[in-house]
Amino acid sequence: MQIITSLRDIKEQTEKLRSSGKTIGFVPTMGALHQGHLTLLETAAEQNDLSICSIFVNPTQFNNAEDFKLYPRILENDIEALKKSRCAMLFAPSVADMYPETLQLKFDFGELETVMEGKFRPGHFTGVAAIVSKLFHAVRPHKAYFGQKDLQQYAVINRLVTDLSFDLELVCHPIIREADGLAMSSRNRRLSEEQREQATQLYKALQLASGLSKAHTVAEVKEAVSKHLQPFAAIKLEYFEVADVNSLQPLAEFDASDRVALCIAAYVGEVRLIDNVII
């Protein structure tokens, strides 16, 4: 596996690959890789001539300085994991290379940003859109892979690609879970044993909500989720939302014709986790 750390070098390499007719599948990540990331890479390798992974803990998408500081950074381990995967190239740039100057540009994704992650993490999607744009320019992939775990991020990037005419295809990959249902996340590493155990309740709450949605109102389902999580001392629910899967706008009622996303965000101890199911 080739490891590239400068913007100039990645541009040169991907330019060569493109001009020799190779198709590039790209998986942008913030590292602390787990099976979720590796599955995206596996899919990228299968669907393209080669796969490229980026690892960059992007400062502009953190609205909480402590979260940025504590975000797990284990590049050496990640390199070992990538060497065993079908990743052809790793791009791991520095902050100075990606942001030679303070980012001034602000994105406005309209309604999409007024709910859930957009509402609770102001500025987050401007940081995401900026780094993803920079990475797309550098890697120039034919296909880029994102996880359904960050459903709203996928919707934002889809908007970005459409509105700015990025010449690539986006792929939304299903959520990879631990055996007990917890959605894999780099942040899970920060959970204590007890918190890790309680964290499984987030997916349990989503499953409960999914079951209840067939015969109950949105208000009743919300009430049931909040009640379900109450006994778990480590968990502080930030939101549980019933949303249209494309617009991500909240739905007041279930309608058989809607594709609905049940989305949850909660603190487990100090660690903020998100998850969703589509019904």
Ligand code: AMP
């Ligand atoms: P991150 O490193 O958390 O920014 O994630 C990098 C990419 O991997 C994003 O597109 C995520 O949505 C995706 N991803 C993270 N966790 C999972 C998971 N458990 N299943 C599927 N995709 C994931």
